Amino acid sequence: MNCREAQDVIPLQAAGAAVPEESAHLEAHLQNCPHCRELMGDFTEIAAHLAIAVNPTPVPGVLREALERRIDQSITPASLKIPPQNSRMGFILAMAASIALLIAMGMSLYIQHLQKTEIHGLHQLLAFSEDQNRKVIAHEATVVTDWENRVQRLESRVQQANEVINMLKVPHLQIASLEGAGKQPSAFGRLFWDKHAKIWKFCAADLKQLHSDKTYELWWITPASKKIPAGTFNVDDTGFVMFTPTIPAGMKLSHALTAAVTIEPAGGDLQPQGPVELIGKL
Numbered sequence: 001m002n003c004r005e006a007q008d009v010i011p012l013q014a015a016g017a018a019v020p021e022e023s024a025h026l027e028a029h030l031q032n033c034p035h036c037r038e039l040m041g042d043f044t045e046i047a048a049h050l051a052i053a054v055n056p057t058p059v060p061g062v063l064r065e066a067l068e069r070r071i072d073q074s075i076t077p078a079s080l081k082i083p084p085q086n087s088r089m090g091f092i093l094a095m096a097a098s099i100a101l102l103i104a105m106g107m108s109l110y111i112q113h114l115q116k117t118e119i120h121g122l123h124q125l126l127a128f129s130e131d132q133n134r135k136v137i138a139h140e141a142t143v144v145t146d147w148e149n150r151v152q153r154l155e156s157r158v159q160q161a162n163e164v165i166n167m168l169k170v171p172h173l174q175i176a177s178l179e180g181a182g183k184q185p186s187a188f189g190r191l192f193w194d195k196h197a198k199i200w201k202f203c204a205a206d207l208k209q210l211h212s213d214k215t216y217e218l219w220w221i222t223p224a225s226k227k228i229p230a231g232t233f234n235v236d237d238t239g240f241v242m243f244t245p246t247i248p249a250g251m252k253l254s255h256a257l258t259a260a261v262t263i264e265p266a267g268g269d270l271q272p273q274g275p276v277e278l279i280g281k282l
């Protein structure tokens with residue numbers, strides 16, 4: 001017996017209406033076929049529910065007699081091994097009941113199938129919408145982080161701009177220019193120098209960003225060509241920097257000095273080794 005044949009017999013078997021030979025073949029098939037076994041289970045369950053739910057309906061006497069007469073006319077006793085008349089009527093009614101039961105079971109299974117399909121569809125829809133929500137939230141988080149970073153950068157620029165403005169308000173401010181040299185001709189630097197208050201600031205712009213193993217280093221160069229380190233720095237993503245250079249004790253900023261910026265290994269060096277990027281006389 002194959003699955004197709006088994007599925008024809010399963011409803012009959014559940015209704016207790018399968019003939020013994022079919023029933024035996026079906027049982028043999030069910031041993032090896034989980035799919036048909038599941039179907040058999042469904043039908044058996046529904047048949048059990050129907051047996052509980054449906055009240056037996058007595059057949060009215062007139063109908064019973066009419067049916068008996070009809071059966072007598074249409075079925076030749078010789079062609080069938082028909083039991084005595086009362087049993088025959090019982091058999092016909094059992095068949096009718098079985099057919100009604102099969103129709104009810106079929107409808108019930110079909111409704112169950114529709115519900116299962118619908119629930120599966122809803123689950124898929126829900127999973128899809130949850131996935132979309134997760135993507136949207138992740139994207140929003142990225143956007144927020146991006147904006148936070150931008151705000152932080154802008155705040156730092158505003159602070160630097162305020163420092164420059166405050167320096168420019170100082171009376172007798174001296175400004176020295178450093179010009180781009182070597183590979184960065186468009187870069188430039190400014191040294192703001194308040195002789196009286198002894199405040200100095202260095203800023204540079206249009207310098208390229210360096211790898212983490214390199215740093216810019218500012219130097220004071222004396223008329224005797226002595227190079228004195230004045231601090232290391234790196235520029236932001238626009239190539240800008242502003243910082244307070246170091247002035248060694250005893251050293252005085254004067255117009256006899258030259259300032260220069262070189263590229264050195266990260267952490268800086270005691271003497272310049274790398275190429276000169278900015279240079280200018282004070």
Ligand SMILES: [Zn+2]
Nearest residue numbers: 003006033036
């Ligand atoms: Zn099967």
